[in-house]
Amino acid sequence: MVEIVIFSTLNGLVTGLLLFMLASGLTLIFSMMGILNFAHASFYMLGAYFAYSVSLFLGFWPGLIVAPLLVGVLGALVERYGLRYVHKSGHVAELVFTFGLAFFIEELVQFAWGKETKNYQQPEILDFPLFTLFGQNFPAYKGFMIFISIAIFIGLYQVITRTRIGLIIQAAISHPNAVSSLGHNVPLIFMGAFGVGTALAGVAGVIAGPVLTTFPGMALVLGSIVFVIVVVGGLGSLTGALIASLLIGLLQSYAIALEFAVNDLLALFDISFDADHFLNDLWTLSLPQIAPVLPYLLLVLILIFRPTGLLGKRET
């Protein structure tokens, strides 16, 4: 039992922090700037593929620097020549636009790199067990992921709350007109922030690529879950996003580890159903089976009981 708890916690932590890496960029774009970007996971995929290509020639580490930069520039261009015009026509248009973009990027990726899974490997220098518990190794690469993710959190938090640039960004988001009349180039600030957000998605892609396999469907797998994280965490809150991603990571890893069904829960209260009752299939679902839905159930509960999210201050 202790073994299960420790390993589920560790796995949950790793998944959660990986999700946070992805969600941190979206926090900047979606929850602070208020731009719905459904293509965020596509930028993450682009990051992984760029890094893979770079790693073929130069190795893993240059890819960690080059790929996010490329993705960031691409993101900034998308903002400058696309989203900026679409934003005027509202949420729905933005959503549909970024969805179209997500499809288009997926198609481009298949065009450029093909449909099959890429053999993108973690660097050899990190290919050793960090420590061994109950006879199972904890790979050093996962430790590296945890480190990077926490570094991103601290760095981004400091930049947003402590530096001049961060303050200008915060001001530009809530009062664009006032900030622009103080002489700051607001559209440029937005373009920059969007670029940084997508670059962070790129970083997540570079790091997650070797672990979660690099294939054209990787964006779809995480596309909607990052939205759940940002909304559960609360719009405009980086700490909220961190807590939410850890929560969802732990929730999923525990759900996979524990074999419970609704039946077992009801049996505790002496309620039982016939095996041929028409709802029987739903009662006998086990936790691992419903693990993919759990984040969405969490989202629904949060929206009903605390519409602003865990740490959110404002609505919409």
Place this chain on the structure above:
Amino acid sequence: MYFIKKTSYQQDIDHFKHNGQRFWYGLLLLTILLTPTTLSDFYLGELSFVFIYAIVGIGLMLLVGYTGLVSLGHAAFLAIGAYTHAVMLAAGLPFLASILIATSFTALVGGIVGIPALRMTGIYLAVATLAFAIIVEQIITHWESVTGGFRGMAVADAEIFGVSFVDATSYYYLCLVILIACILLALNLLRSPSGRAMIAIRDSEISAQSMGINLLRTKSIAFAISAGFTGVAGALFSHRIGYLAPDSFTLLTSIQLLLMVVVGGLGSLQGVIYGAIFIGMLPQAIAVMKDTLPAVIGQLPGLEPGIFGLVLVLFLIYEPLGIHGRWQKIRRYFEEFPLYRKATYKRQRSYLRTERVR
């Protein structure tokens, strides 16, 4: 420009503004009625798909375009309608009773989903309906004794009072009749107090509330009606595809539906029809293009969603008002021929806008 002199109230609330409209819509109806005599079964099938999409579109337009609530979960309502209908038919109910039950059940679910929607606006609502769609999809996948799970379930043939609607022509007419009924229903709804209340909520919640409109009730009704339309369409859809499986109702379907109303033009029923034609015909157009393109490009995997995405992106950048908006601009250009000003549509209110640009 043509000005109409209105002499009675009846004329003011008439669906057709003048005889010219009566003539053109009549001609359109005649063309549609005569279409089966000239087209092959395959294209008739595609046209019935367009009609079904248009019915969903009307429902979604009432919600997104007229009440201002965004839904990313309409594939779920479509699925609920389709599965309820299929299950009822399998239980031995006649077609008409089954489609009524499917519609009312979907509307009921829609109304219940709409209640928490009162507390959510904009982005939150979009994400919440997305979650709803994913949960419904999972339930359908796992509830094997009723829905068949991944194996899917066969749908019984449509039959009303002994008349079978299996072949393409009769099914085309069935969809057409239901579509026209839905259009009339929507048109009448939009000039009734409930419809006016929805539009008022879209334009400003605060002023609507201060005029005495019950927000919870109206939003919930809007969701229920929208889901109801989608439920009818779901029932028709189930016959059209013949075999239901969870992968017909994914997030992609929801987006396609939303895309339909956006591309058609938010806030107009004509837009729905344009959007449905666009969505229904685009795969065919791409398929035709594929054959003419060189093999290197034509045989690419996933070409369809890619082009789909590209068309969408270009549309939203260059014509955010949709096909209907573009058509109005073209008309206006000729109506006011030498005097047309581009700025006419610049200052038009755009609904559902975010905070950033005020």
